[in-house]
Amino acid sequence: MAVKTTRVADISALLRRTGLEPAATPEAWDKIGRWIGETVEGSREPGSDRYGPYLPYYPGVPPRQIKGESTSVLRPLWQSVVLDLALLLGGHMIARAPSARWSCDGEWREGSCSGEPLVAIPGQDIPTGHLPTLHGPFDAIESVAWQGLHRRQQLTDPPPISLGEILHNAIERPPSSRDPRQELIKSLEDYLNEHGDLPENEEIVDWMIDEGLLEMPELPSRLVSILDERDERAGRAGTKDAWR
Numbered sequence: 069m070a071v072k073t074t075r076v077a078d079i080s081a082l083l084r085r086t087g088l089e090p091a092a093t094p095e096a097w098d099k100i101g102r103w104i105g106e107t108v109e110g111s112r113e114p115g116s117d118r119y120g121p122y123l124p125y126y127p128g129v130p131p132r133q134i135k136g137e138s139t140s141v142l143r144p145l146w147q148s149v150v151l152d153l154a155l156l157l158g159g160h161m162i163a164r165a166p167s168a169r170w171s172c173d174g175e176w177r178e179g180s181c182s183g184e185p186l187v188a189i190p191g192q193d194i195p196t197g198h199l200p201t202l203h204g205p206f207d208a209i210e211s212v213a214w215q216g217l218h219r220r221q222q223l224t225d226p227p228p229i230s231l232g233e234i235l236h237n238a239i240e241r242p243p244s245s246r247d248p249r250q251e252l253i254k255s256l257e258d259y260l261n262e263h264g265d266l267p268e269n270e271e272i273v274d275w276m277i278d279e280g281l282l283e284m285p286e287l288p289s290r291l292v293s294i295l296d297e298r299d300e301r302a303g304r305a306g307t308k309d310a311w312r
Contacts, residue, residue: 075152076152076155076156076159079155090156092163093232094236097231097232097235100153100231101228101231101232105212108220109137109145109217110137111138111141111143116133116140117132117133117138120139121139121214126224142213146213150209150213151206153209154210157234158187158206160235162187164239165239167190168187168238170187171187173186175188176188176199176282185205186204186205188200203234208231209231215228248281252275252281253291256275256291266294266298269298
């Protein structure tokens with residue numbers, strides 16, 4: 069991130085040399101995505117055949133190499149290109165979306181060890197305990213690169229990922245009116261009605277993370293009583309605020 073200005077300038081110049089315009093438009097990014105898919109290369113470095121790719125729908129065990137080209141490690145040059153394109157895409161999201169800025173998962177989730185730069189697009193009024201809209205330009209570019217490599221290697225042939233749509237969704241789609249607090253409460257009540265008890269505390273915390281919540285919302289009294297009784301049985305009486 070400290071050298072992103074230089075890296076963005078370099079990748080922009082490279083795109084122009086290939087006849088592509090590094091513009092902050094969905095149309096430009098769809099062309100960039102097609103260029104990635106057509107030109108990305110796997111590594112031929114020693115040791116790049118150590119791992120096989122994760123392809124959930126591949127029949128059998130995917131090969132680690134095809135004609136000396138890795139199926140699970142990008143060429144070092146392309147690893148750099150992916151990084152630079154992700155910085156460019158994130159910068160375009162920030163330029164087009166009011167209040168957007170660079171961030172990382174650790175800023176929003178206590179204890180997170182993710183160092184991947186993200187684009188945070190806070191709303192005008194984020195309720196306490198809610199996450200802003202977060203976008204992962206690095207994941208997006210890397211996914212397009214892997215998809216292009218595996219398609220050329222004839223390992224998979226999924227519908228192409230549209231980088232233009234990813235940019236469009238980041239800058240144009242209105243914030244969701246979905247309330248993650250109510251979604252969590254509904255999930256807990258549905259589970260209670262089906263199983264006669266609530267999930268284990270660790271699973272509830274996982275549900276909170278999935279909903280993007282940083283703290284437990286205020287729960288209906290019948291859910292609170294079940295959790296209090298559980299805490300007392302486990303000898304955690306008086307400590308429930310430590311995990312909720």
